[in-house]
Amino acid sequence: MVELQSAHLDQVFHALSDPTRRGMLRTLAGGERSISDLAAPFAMTLAGASKHLRMLEEARLVRREKRGRTHFCRLEPRALAEADEWLAFYRHFWSARLDALEAELLKPEPKALERKKK
Amino acid sequence: MVELQSAHLDQVFHALSDPTRRGMLRTLAGGERSISDLAAPFAMTLAGASKHLRMLEEARLVRREKRGRTHFCRLEPRALAEADEWLAFYRHFWSARLDALEAELLKPEPKALERKKK
DNA sequence: ACGTCATTCAACCGATAGGTTGACAATTCG
DNA sequence: CGAATTGTCAACCTATCGGTTGAATGACGT
Numbered sequence: 001m002v003e004l005q006s007a008h009l010d011q012v013f014h015a016l017s018d019p020t021r022r023g024m025l026r027t028l029a030g031g032e033r034s035i036s037d038l039a040a041p042f043a044m045t046l047a048g049a050s051k052h053l054r055m056l057e058e059a060r061l062v063r064r065e066k067r068g069r070t071h072f073c074r075l076e077p078r079a080l081a082e083a084d085e086w087l088a089f090y091r092h093f094w095s096a097r098l099d100a101l102e103a104e105l106l107k108p109e110p111k112a113l114e115r116k117k118k
Numbered sequence: 119m120v121e122l123q124s125a126h127l128d129q130v131f132h133a134l135s136d137p138t139r140r141g142m143l144r145t146l147a148g149g150e151r152s153i154s155d156l157a158a159p160f161a162m163t164l165a166g167a168s169k170h171l172r173m174l175e176e177a178r179l180v181r182r183e184k185r186g187r188t189h190f191c192r193l194e195p196r197a198l199a200e201a202d203e204w205l206a207f208y209r210h211f212w213s214a215r216l217d218a219l220e221a222e223l224l225k226p227e228p229k230a231l232e233r234k235k236k
Numbered sequence: 237a238c239g240t241c242a243t244t245c246a247a248c249c250g251a252t253a254g255g256t257t258g259a260c261a262a263t264t265c266g
Numbered sequence: 267c268g269a270a271t272t273g274t275c276a277a278c279c280t281a282t283c284g285g286t287t288g289a290a291t292g293a294c295g296t
Contacts, residue, residue, distance in 0.1 A: 006137045009135075010136065010137060011135075012135075013131050013134040013135035014132065014135035016131040016135075016204075017127075017131035017132035018284085019125075019127075019128060020284090022127070022204070025208070029211070034243095035242070036242065044284090045285075045286065046242080046243070047243085047244075047285085047286075048284070048285055048286075050244065050245095051283090051284075052284085054244095066243095068242090068294075069241065069243075069292065077212040078212065080211070080212065083205060084202075084205050084212075086134075087205065089144075090193075090195060090198050091202070094195040094198065094199040094202075132253095136253090136254085152272080153272075154272070162254095163255080163257080164272085164273070164274095165255085165257080165258095165273085165274075165275085166255055166256075168274065169253090169255085184273095186262095186263060186272090187262060187271065188271090188272060188273080189272080189274095
């Protein structure tokens with residue numbers, strides 16, 4: 001858990017470092033979208049947008065499924081979760097409260113949490 | 119809260135996309151360090167490391183204080199918190215449990231939390 | 237079969253990243 | 267003062283980024 005596939009984190013964080021790509025992820029938060037749908041909000045050629053999508057896909061932030069002639073994309077939250085795990089290490093620097101709760105979540109006994117949920 | 123200074127997020131995520139810089143942040147999690155201290159673990163000239171530090175500083179992930187001839191760096195958690203806030207929007211995609219707890223944290227009444235902590 | 241729609245590919249472009257080297261600046265020590 | 271320590275600056279190099287254009291691919295509708 002400590003190494004966290006550094007090379008993949010490189011890809012993920014780099015993918016997140018562009019506002020176009022972050023915008024696309026935001027759109028995908030609303031559900032499956034075609035490439036053209038994702039490209040539409042941006043003043044950019046489709047080929048340009050296509051490249052961004054490919055980076056998101058290679059970073060495994062997005063999954064693509066081709067149905068007929070259109071490619072549908074969906075958010076792949078796993079990679080975001082990895083970025084989040086990396087950040088979690090630092091969480092206590094800015095928020096002792098959230099950190100405490102999270103520590104509880106990750107402890108070997110999820111009893112307290114299950115009580116809360118059920 | 120919705121726009122989150124996109125240009126700054128660009129810088130932050132880009133800064134995090136390099137393993138050398140992430141390594142430096144990890145070192146800084148242990149407290150204040152000099153530039154040479156931060157550079158030491160990496161097979162790289164000091165000038166190279168110095169450039170990485172400057173990016174971290176410009177992304178406001180690190181603060182620098184010059185005392186005598188040595189520059190001391192400290193972690194600046196605020197920028198990491200911004201990245202975390204951005205990710206928070208997507209948290210429910212991979213963890214309904216954590217999301218629920220966090221929502222509780224951010225609600226106007228922190229009563230339940232205080233009971234847990236004290 | 238033909239045209240059109242959705243998307244990629246290949247080539248190109250200027251800007252930036254990530255690294256090096258060598259010279260410079262500032263501070264401390266003898 | 268002079269030498270060593272700590273770090274930056276400037277110039278350079280190669281690779282990648284973020285974008286364009288124009289042609290190619292593949293599936294659909296008629």
